[in-house]
Amino acid sequence: MARAETYNRDTALDAALALFWRKGYHATSLKDLEAALSMKPGSIYAAFKSKEALFKDSLARYFDQGRAKFEDHLASQTSMIDALSAHLFSFVSEARRNDPAQACMIVKTILENAEAEPHLADYARDLFDKTRAGFQHAFEAAQARGEIGAEHDAEALAKTYQANVTALRLDNQISTDPEDSYKLAERMVVEIKSL
Amino acid sequence: MARAETYNRDTALDAALALFWRKGYHATSLKDLEAALSMKPGSIYAAFKSKEALFKDSLARYFDQGRAKFEDHLASQTSMIDALSAHLFSFVSEARRNDPAQACMIVKTILENAEAEPHLADYARDLFDKTRAGFQHAFEAAQARGEIGAEHDAEALAKTYQANVTALRLDNQISTDPEDSYKLAERMVVEIKSL
DNA sequence: ACTCTTCTTGAGCGATCACTCAAAGAATTA
DNA sequence: TAATTCTTTGAGTGATCGCTCAAGAAGAGT
Numbered sequence: 001m002a003r004a005e006t007y008n009r010d011t012a013l014d015a016a017l018a019l020f021w022r023k024g025y026h027a028t029s030l031k032d033l034e035a036a037l038s039m040k041p042g043s044i045y046a047a048f049k050s051k052e053a054l055f056k057d058s059l060a061r062y063f064d065q066g067r068a069k070f071e072d073h074l075a076s077q078t079s080m081i082d083a084l085s086a087h088l089f090s091f092v093s094e095a096r097r098n099d100p101a102q103a104c105m106i107v108k109t110i111l112e113n114a115e116a117e118p119h120l121a122d123y124a125r126d127l128f129d130k131t132r133a134g135f136q137h138a139f140e141a142a143q144a145r146g147e148i149g150a151e152h153d154a155e156a157l158a159k160t161y162q163a164n165v166t167a168l169r170l171d172n173q174i175s176t177d178p179e180d181s182y183k184l185a186e187r188m189v190v191e192i193k194s195l
Numbered sequence: 196m197a198r199a200e201t202y203n204r205d206t207a208l209d210a211a212l213a214l215f216w217r218k219g220y221h222a223t224s225l226k227d228l229e230a231a232l233s234m235k236p237g238s239i240y241a242a243f244k245s246k247e248a249l250f251k252d253s254l255a256r257y258f259d260q261g262r263a264k265f266e267d268h269l270a271s272q273t274s275m276i277d278a279l280s281a282h283l284f285s286f287v288s289e290a291r292r293n294d295p296a297q298a299c300m301i302v303k304t305i306l307e308n309a310e311a312e313p314h315l316a317d318y319a320r321d322l323f324d325k326t327r328a329g330f331q332h333a334f335e336a337a338q339a340r341g342e343i344g345a346e347h348d349a350e351a352l353a354k355t356y357q358a359n360v361t362a363l364r365l366d367n368q369i370s371t372d373p374e375d376s377y378k379l380a381e382r383m384v385v386e387i388k389s390l
Numbered sequence: 391a392c393t394c395t396t397c398t399t400g401a402g403c404g405a406t407c408a409c410t411c412a413a414a415g416a417a418t419t420a
Numbered sequence: 421t422a423a424t425t426c427t428t429t430g431a432g433t434g435a436t437c438g439c440t441c442a443a444g445a446a447g448a449g450t
Contacts, residue, residue, distance in 0.1 A: 002394075002395035002396035002397075002446085002447065002448065003395075003396050003397050003398085003445080003446050003447045003448080004396085004397085004446090004447070004448095005396095005397070005398095006397075006398075006446095022309075022310050023310045023311060024221075024306075024307055024310070024311075026219075026221045026222055027221055027307075027310065027311040029436080029437070029438085030437075030438055030439075031436085031437090039398090040398065040399055040400065041399090041400075041438085041439065041440085042397090042398065042399060042400075042439090042440075042441080043397075043398055043399080044439095045438095045439065045440080046397075046398085050438085050439085051438065051439085103306055107306075107365065107369075108306050108307075110368070110369055111219075111298055111302075111303050111306060111307070111365075111368070112219055112222075112303075112306070112307055114217075114368065115217050115218045115219070115222065116218060116219075116222040125369060125371075128369060156378065156382065159366075159375065159378075159379055160379065160382055163359075163362035163363070163365075163366060163379060164358075164362070166362055166365060167358035167359070167361055167362040167365075168358070170302065170306075170358075170361060170362075170365075171354075171358060173305070173306070173309065174302075174305055174320060174323060176320075180354065183351065183354075184354055184355065184358060187351065187355055191386075198415080198416050198417045198418080198425075198426050198427050198428085199416090199417070199418095199426085199427085200426095200427070200428095201416095201427075201428080224406080224407070224408085225407075225408055225409075226406085226407090234428085235428065235429055235430060236408085236409065236410080236429090236430075237409090237410075237411075237427090237428065237429060237430075238427075238428055238429080239409095240408095240409070240410080241427075241428085245408085245409085246408065246409085
């Protein structure tokens with residue numbers, strides 16, 4: 001045997017994720033990462049191979065955490081409609097208001113890197129589609145339970161729902177008044193409940 | 196007198212705008228701009244002062260063109276509702292499908308530069324607010340004309356409308372199938388017409 | 391205590407970044 | 421044509437980029 005690694009992979013990934021989410025891919029420098037991960041360049045490259053690979057791993061982690069959060073909402077609410085509403089509200093809830101709100105990292109990645117780093121953008125696009133597939137599954141379950149009429153198209157509902165989530169999270173970052181974002185979320189939820 | 200400038204300011208700004216819109220602020224290098232504007236660095240700096248100033252001028256131009264387009268829709272439609280619908284549809288229309296769809300440059304700017312270049316992000320945020328003010332004005336006019344009931348809050352309608360426009364334009368860039376974006380727009384328009 | 395293996399270190403690589411400025415070039419006036 | 425005035429030119433500035441690798445440090449086995 002030999003010497004063990006001194007860093008914790010998950011801790012390091014979380015630090016990289018927070019940094020990449022805030023600053024984006026290009027604006028995050030190796031210097032920034034060295035400081036955030038408390039690792040020297042050589043160690044970072046030994047552990048994560050490259051800046052791009054580290055970013056991909058961070059984004060995958062972000063996706064997993066987001067999916068886990070959605071599934072928590074599905075599990076803790078009695079109806080699918082309530083779960084979808086709770087998920088929307090969670091983005092404008094009091095709890096999140098401590099750290100300044102950030103738009104969805106997947107969306108930010110697609111917009112920033114569509115031109116210069118198409119690999120990253122395509123990777124993020126895939127996660128975006130997977131997220132919508134999760135929403136669609138929830139809408140289909142709601143129809144199977146009779147919460148939503150069978151005359152609706154679950155795929156269309158999922159697409160609109162994802163558009164709303166995306167717009168809400170964008171507004172959450174752009175808007176100066178959190179109350180405005182909250183009201184926007186309320187109007188979106190009214191639509192869902194009226195199905 | 197002396198020698199005249201050999202470039203056309205508007206032509207150069209349009210070229211810079213197209214480049215910045217596609218690639219974003221950070222990923223657009225001076226080399227890129229030199230090629231697109233057919234100008235050497237010295238001339239660019241003499242004409243536009245700095246990369247950041249050139250970006251701001253480009254973004255202002257983008258905003259002006261967007262506002263002009265919206266006002267064209269207002270002028271060419273008989274009702275406000277139709278104008279707001281036509282504006283939404285214009286982002287997913289056949290004509291635009293030649294050059295690959297881009298999300299709103301103002302939104303892209305805010306997301307990319309919120310952390311590293313707050314000046315740029317704040318500048319874009321201001322344009323975002325001005326855009327919504329224009330929407331609100333249209334909704335108020337619709338109420339004054341009796342197209343929309345007075346019980347609605349024009350500010351809230353404008354906020355939701357802008358959220359829809361933003362989400363639609365995002366989807367337009369992210370989605371692989373333009374038909375999906377078109378259907379999303381149709382569902383958004385149904386909401387507007389039901390007011 | 392000594393060897394072996396692996397991890398960590400950080401100075402430094404070439405490339406590229408935004409940007410400058412002295413010199414050359416072109417249009418106008420005299 | 422000569423002088424004047426402004427524009428254009430592009431090599432070059434220092435800083436920073438992502439990244440490498442030889443050398444040193446640290447734990448495990450003997």
